[in-house]
Amino acid sequence: MREDTLRAVLMVKAIEETDRAGTLLPPGDRAQATREAVRAQGSMAGEPVAVSDDAFLARALGARAERLLPPLVQRFPIVDEALGRTRTPRWLLVALLALAFASGIGLSAMDGSKRINILALPFLGLIAWNLVVYVLLAAAWVKARATAPVPNRRGGSGLARLLERRVEPLLRTTRRVHAVLGEALGRYASSWASFGAAYTAQHARRWLHLAAAVVALGLIVGLYVRGTVLRYDAGWESTFLGPAAVRAVLGVVFGPVAGWSGVDLPQSLAAVEQCRWTAAGGGCDAAPWIHLIALSLLCYVVVPRLLLAGAATLALVRLGRASSLPQELRPYAADVLRGSGVLRSTGLVSVTPYAYEPSAATLAGLERWLRSAIGGEVQVERRTSLRYGEEDMAGTAFALGAHRAADLHVLLMNLAATPEAENHGVVIAAARDAAHQARPPAAVRVVVDESPYAERFGGDASFAPRLEERRRLWRDFVAGYGLEVEIGDMPHFGIPK
Numbered sequence: 001m002r003e004d005t006l007r008a009v010l011m012v013k014a015i016e017e018t019d020r021a022g023t024l025l026p027p028g029d030r031a032q033a034t035r036e037a038v039r040a041q042g043s044m045a046g047e048p049v050a051v052s053d054d055a056f057l058a059r060a061l062g063a064r065a066e067r068l069l070p071p072l073v074q075r076f077p078i079v080d081e082a083l084g085r086t087r088t089p090r091w092l093l094v095a096l097l098a099l100a101f102a103s104g105i106g107l108s109a110m111d112g113s114k115r116i117n118i119l120a121l122p123f124l125g126l127i128a129w130n131l132v133v134y135v136l137l138a139a140a141w142v143k144a145r146a147t148a149p150v151p152n153r154r155g156g157s158g159l160a161r162l163l164e165r166r167v168e169p170l171l172r173t174t175r176r177v178h179a180v181l182g183e184a185l186g187r188y189a190s191s192w193a194s195f196g197a198a199y200t201a202q203h204a205r206r207w208l209h210l211a212a213a214v215v216a217l218g219l220i221v222g223l224y225v226r227g228t229v230l231r232y233d234a235g236w237e238s239t240f241l242g243p244a245a246v247r248a249v250l251g252v253v254f255g256p257v258a259g260w261s262g263v264d265l266p267q268s269l270a271a272v273e274q275c276r277w278t279a280a281g282g283g284c285d286a287a288p289w290i291h292l293i294a295l296s297l298l299c300y301v302v303v304p305r306l307l308l309a310g311a312a313t314l315a316l317v318r319l320g321r322a323s324s325l326p327q328e329l330r331p332y333a334a335d336v337l338r339g340s341g342v343l344r345s346t347g348l349v350s351v352t353p354y355a356y357e358p359s360a361a362t363l364a365g366l367e368r369w370l371r372s373a374i375g376g377e378v379q380v381e382r383r384t385s386l387r388y389g390e391e392d393m394a395g396t397a398f399a400l401g402a403h404r405a406a407d408l409h410v411l412l413m414n415l416a417a418t419p420e421a422e423n424h425g426v427v428i429a430a431a432r433d434a435a436h437q438a439r440p441p442a443a444v445r446v447v448v449d450e451s452p453y454a455e456r457f458g459g460d461a462s463f464a465p466r467l468e469e470r471r472r473l474w475r476d477f478v479a480g481y482g483l484e485v486e487i488g489d490m491p492h493f494g495i496p497k
Contacts, residue, residue, distance in 0.1 A: 001058050002320040003199045007083055008065035010195060013332055014188035015072070019180055020433055024076070025068060027432075027482025034336060035484075037064035057333040058325040064336065078174055082185045085166045086192045088200070093207055100211040104218015108226060115277070116223070116234045116286050116293075119246070123293050124253065126216060130301045133212075137308070195326060198319055206312035213305035216297040223290050232286035235277045243272040257295045263288045335436055335443075350381045350406035350442075352397075354427050355388040356414040361491035362449055366412065369447070369486065369493045381406060391426040398434035408443045409435055415450040415470055415487065419477040428481045446478045449490040 001009070015024050022030075037060045073080045107122040167189040175182030226232070236246055250265055250272070258265045266272045275284045325333060349370055351363070358366070363382065370378045386394055398409075411431050413424065428446060435442040453470060457463050471487050478485035 001062055001322060001325070003196070003316075005062040005066060006195060006199075007086065007192065008069045009061055009329070010191040011079065011083060011188045012065040012068050012072075013329075014191060015181075015184045016336070018184040018187060020436075021180075022482065024181060024184065025072060028479050029068065029071065030336070031479060031482045031484065033064045033067040036067055037061075038337065057330065057337065060337055061325070061329070061333045076178075076181060078170065078181070079185070082167065082170060082188060085170060086189065086196065088203055093210075096207060096211050097214050100214040101218040101221075104215040104220070105222040107215075107219045108222025115283070116232050116289055117236060118234055118275075118289055118293075119236045119238065119241075119249065122219060123297070126219065127253070127296065127300045130212065130216075130305070134304065195329075199316065202312045202316045202319065206309045206316070209305045209309035209312065213302045213309070216301035216305075220294045220297055223293060227286060227290050232290070233283040234286035234289040235275045235283035237277045243269040243276070246276075247272045254292050254296060257292055257299055261291065261295050263292050263295075265292075348379050348381065348406045349408045349410060350383055351410045351412055352383040352431070353385040353412040354394075354424070355386070355417060356412060356449070356452075357385060358412060358449065359491065362412075362451065365490035365493035365495075366410070366447060366449075369488065369490065370408075370410070373486075386427060388423065391423055391430075394427045394430035395434065398431050399437075406442060408445065411444065411446045413446065413448050415448045415453040415474065416456055419474055424477070425481065428478065428483065432481060432483060444483055446483055446485045447490070448474050448485055448487045450487055451489050451491050454489065 012025070016030065019025055040063050041056060041060050069079075107126070167185070171182055171186050171189070174185055238246070241249070247266070247269065254265055257263075266275060274282065276282050351366065363380070367378060367380050370380065384397075386397065409431060411428060413419075417424070419425070431444050435444045450467065450471070453467065454463075457466060460466070474487060475485055
């Protein structure tokens with residue numbers, strides 16, 4: 001999943017889990033985005049998709065979030081600012097590289113003299129430091145391959161603290177104005193510290209490798225610029241090392257480069273001794289040594305670091321192209337996509353009638369519809385009916401177990417009744433919220449049986465337009481709660497006429 005898509009998913013998830021009343025993201029917008037997202041994946045025309053199909057879940061979840069986020073940002077611009085604060089600012093990379101380059105320039109003139117000590121810290125120290133880093137990276141790579149991978153998406157405490165410092169002022173301001181939005185943004189920041197840690201780590205690796213390469217480039221540029229306008233002498237001096245030891249060191253450090261660069265190293269002890277600075281003088285021409293130092297830095301530092309930065313970039317690309325969905329996001333994906341009817345049920349369906357006592361024929365027709373809609377066999381569990389006037393008991397009834405075992409809950413209602421927010425709406429919202437809060441989450445479908453309405457008004461000459469008007473009334477009503485409704489003659493569903 002691409003980095004920005006993951007941000008969008010986590011932001012929408014945080015808002016949906018916080019905004020149960022639908023004040024930030026209206027339920028109708030959520031349902032519409034779900035339908036558009038699954039249609040964009042081409043699944044509406046095919047068979048239902050298994051919940052284990054991570055690739056589909058990831059694509060559909062990302063497409064849904066990318067549809068919901070723009071209008072959300074338009075209504076609440078502070079959401080975009082919160083997203084921006086979880087991105088590493090570009091100016092920080094520019095500042096890091098500028099500081100690295102300036103450091104390299106400073107290393108080239110660290111002693112402030114017109115001498116290049118071929119055994120001095122600016123050069124040998126920089127190479128030694130990079131070689132140590134390579135060894136540590138290689139050891140970490142071998143250890144990672146030798147041990148079994150342990151899934152861990154928790155962000156490091158350093159990242160969490162950094163995000164907290166960047167986002168907390170924004171959260172304080174938002175909570176004073178909109179408590180629900182402030183809580184949602186805080187939840188998003190916490191989620192990104194966990195799920196975005198892999199992306200942040202690769203960005204940090206790439207930037208640090210680039211910075212190390214730029215330090216070496218700064219040192220090379222500094223040496224050539226100063227060597228152009230100033231006359232340098234190259235040489236060495238040491239209290240403990242003699243010509244033989246220095247020749248060995250030069251062979252180890254410069255030998256691989258000198259072999260193909262055409263710049264010769266001093267071969268005899270006398271030639272090495274000639275480059276030694278003493279009270280009487282000494283030293284040799286600096287130009288060949290500047291070339292050797294530059295080529296060595298390119299081989300030992302610049303090229304390997306650029307390759308490592310490229311590897312971090314490829315890792316970011318692989319993360320963005322990964323089709324798998326984080327395990328922690330699968331319940332959320334199943335929760336928001338099951339209502340679209342494209343995910344395959346495991347077979348257990350809970351049915352709760354409201355203000356309606358269905359006949360055996362109605363339940364049989366409902367089961368036939370479920371087999372057609374879900375695919376395969378289903379096991380229907382008939383729950384106790386909720387009577388008209390018992391709306392205040394709906395939340396408790398659903399929370400006590402209606403969604404514990406079943407992965408799909410059907411709320412069965414009667415088309416002959418006129419939907420009312422204080423009655424039907426309360427029950428629909430209670431079923432929806434209980435399903436969302438269940439672990440694992442369940443899906444909710446509202447089914448309206450039109451057979452009682454047909455029995456009452458079927459002989460009326462104006463029945464057909466009245467039936468269509470009543471269907472439209474129910475569709476609009478249920479859509480306002482972020483759900484889809486199935487309206488049909490349940491007793492006769494699937495029976496040839």
